[in-house]
Amino acid sequence: MAKTGEMSITVSGNGPYIVQGEMMVAEQHIVPDAAGMSVEWREGKEFDHPATFRLCRCGHTKTKPFCDGTHKKIDFDGTGSASRDTYDEQAGITEGPTLSLKDAESLCAFARFCDPAGQVWGLVHETDQEGPRIQFLHEAGSCPGGRLVAVDNETESAMEPRLEKSIGLVIDTRAKVDGPLWIRGGIPIPALDGYEYEVRNRVALCRCGRSSNKPYCNGSHAAGAR
Numbered sequence: 001m002a003k004t005g006e007m008s009i010t011v012s013g014n015g016p017y018i019v020q021g022e023m024m025v026a027e028q029h030i031v032p033d034a035a036g037m038s039v040e041w042r043e044g045k046e047f048d049h050p051a052t053f054r055l056c057r058c059g060h061t062k063t064k065p066f067c068d069g070t071h072k073k074i075d076f077d078g079t080g081s082a083s084r085d086t087y088d089e090q091a092g093i094t095e096g097p098t099l100s101l102k103d104a105e106s107l108c109a110f111a112r113f114c115d116p117a118g119q120v121w122g123l124v125h126e127t128d129q130e131g132p133r134i135q136f137l138h139e140a141g142s143c144p145g146g147r148l149v150a151v152d153n154e155t156e157s158a159m160e161p162r163l164e165k166s167i168g169l170v171i172d173t174r175a176k177v178d179g180p181l182w183i184r185g186g187i188p189i190p191a192l193d194g195y196e197y198e199v200r201n202r203v204a205l206c207r208c209g210r211s212s213n214k215p216y217c218n219g220s221h222a223a224g225a226r
């Protein structure tokens with residue numbers, strides 16, 4: 001566990017995420033365009049919370065987003081099966097003319113920001129043109145689970161959006177379901193067994209309880225909408 005005053009989101013064994021520290025917890029809605037494509041994020045209701053609090057990850061609480069103890073009644077199995085390789089070890093890379101795309105498919109949270117304008121995997125090949133380059137950066141940077149990362153070919157550095165340390169409660173408007181917890185800005189995520197998940201700017205943690213890649217979201221919440 002982190003020391004007092006530090007931020008952390010601890011993945012408990014078969015129960016909730018135990019969150020410590022001052023950070024905003026607010027709904028983050030996926031906004032679709034007229035064609036149903038995910039185009040932007042809209043912040044919604046913010047939730048007050050004490051310095052230490054518990055967020056449901058079994059998906060069955062009646063006091064969303066907070067844990068109400070239901071995980072015990074349903075015998076929730078929160079066993080983590082996610083790879084413990086780093087993002088860079090898992091990601092494949094597609095090179096474009098000025099920017100490249102790193103892609104670790106197992107981290108897909110099914111937010112679908114990668115689909116508009118010919119998809120992010122097509123746009124990467126047009127990053128020597130201003131319009132497609134901007135769209136490419138928007139699509140890669142909007143991916144909540146950090147599956148997709150844009151990289152500058154010259155500096156080889158990731159081009160990440162600036163995100164305050166905060167927790168987003170993803171609402172998938174088109175699929176009409178709650179999505180993952182969107183952990184933003186690089187908050188440490190320890191497990192109770194002492195393992196520390198990789199600290200990243202964008203991480204999507206499962207909160208429906210059905211991911212086969214726990215603690216990460218794998219899009220299972222929207223299975224009926226695929």
Ligand code: FES
Pocket residue numbers: 015016017055056057058059060061066067068069070071072
């Ligand atoms: S994790 Fe406690 S109610 Fe879901």
